[in-house]
Amino acid sequence: MHKFFVPKDKIINNKAYIEGDDVKHIYKVLRLQPGEKVSINNCKGREYLGEIYEVNKMQVTVDIVEELDVSNESPLDIYLYQGLPKSAKMDFIVQKATELGALEVTPVITERVVVKNELGEFKKVDRWNRIALEACKQSKRSIIPTINTPIEFNELLEELKKVDLIVVPYENEEGYGIKQMIKTINSEVKSAAIVIGPEGGFEEEEISRLKELKAHVITLGPRILRTETAGLTCISLLMYELGDLGGKMSK
Template sequence: MHKFFVNRNDINDNAAIINGDDVKHIYKVLRLQVGDKVNINNCGGEEFLGEIEEINKKQVIVKFIKKLPLNNESNVEVYLFQGLPKSAKMDLIVQKTTELGVKEVTPIVTERVVVKNELGEFKKIDRWCRIALEACKQSKRSLVPKINTPIEFQSLLEVLKQMDLIVVPYENAEGYGIKKVVNNIDKDSIKKIGIIIGPEGGFEESEIEALEKLGAHIVTLGPRILRTETAGFVCMSLLMYELGDLGGLKP
């Protein structure tokens, strides 16, 4: 069953109006016709089974049949705070963490970030949002993650106070990994997880000290040094396996 994400402004109690690039995709690529069934997601976690009522080159109207109970979101919320990387690495980070189930992605500016001059290019946020949306379609998620504008490190410290668990992979950490973190916490109390990933140059020791004061778990991901675009995937996958739904729902 094909799924389409539709802005809430284009949805009422009985139907959805599909606009934009999806219209051409529906009639020219998928070759869907009036009467075909599709799933509609309102970009807020609600999904509906619908039937195509009208197709033209500008829009597709889908009449709702029923609301669906399906929800593919994890039982824990993962918030990724990613040190801004160079080039298009953030595209990959947004895409893959969306597939894994991330709730929000926030680029952060740390001492060793080398792309500070690009912070004014907020068109990148629009691109990352489009990438997240496409990844949601591919992975059949029920909720599109929020992609935030970049924040400074001091602002990050304030945001992290809302997290139940803070995990920071660090190349100089030894002997304390995800397994020990999970064994030392009350799993049932963890609903919001903050993962903080440094940029290509890593963290300054003063930044690690500030995170430790907040109660962050400074962990190793193993004996091999991972790239900034890899570390987030690995850390999130391990935590989602232990606390979320990767590998099957926990009893």
């Protein structure tokens, strides 16, 4: 069943009104017809079973049949803070982080980030959010993650105070990894921040300041991972250990 995200204000009196790019996709690519069932999400996590009522080139009207008790979201809220990479790597990171279940992705301008046109990076946020939306449709997420505008390192330190767990993969760390970290956690973790350095890595001073916030500075193994690989690997490991990527425990 095809899934569409429809803003809450476009769901009125048990009808959903699909507009924008999805309309062309429905009638020209998917060739959906009146009477066919679709899944509707109100962009706030609520899911509905819908039946297409009318299709035209400007708008698709869907009758809401029933609200569904469905959520494909993890019990662990993951916030990815990504040292801003070069070229189109951020597009890839946003797409895959969305598929893996990250709740927010925030680019961070650290000491070794090279930003030739800082204003240009801010203009990319709209594209990143569109990429996240398309990844949501593909992976059948219930919530569209937020892709934030880039922030400075000092702003990052303030943001990290809102989460239960801070994880920082670092190429110079040895011996202390995810397995050991999990054993040290004594309280329930509902939110986790993953902080990833840019291509040039972190400065020692940045690592020291993260440690002051009780961040877990870990190794991801003996091989050096690229910046676009490290964050996704860390999300996967945390989702397996603390989220829903490993499936449900058998009784």
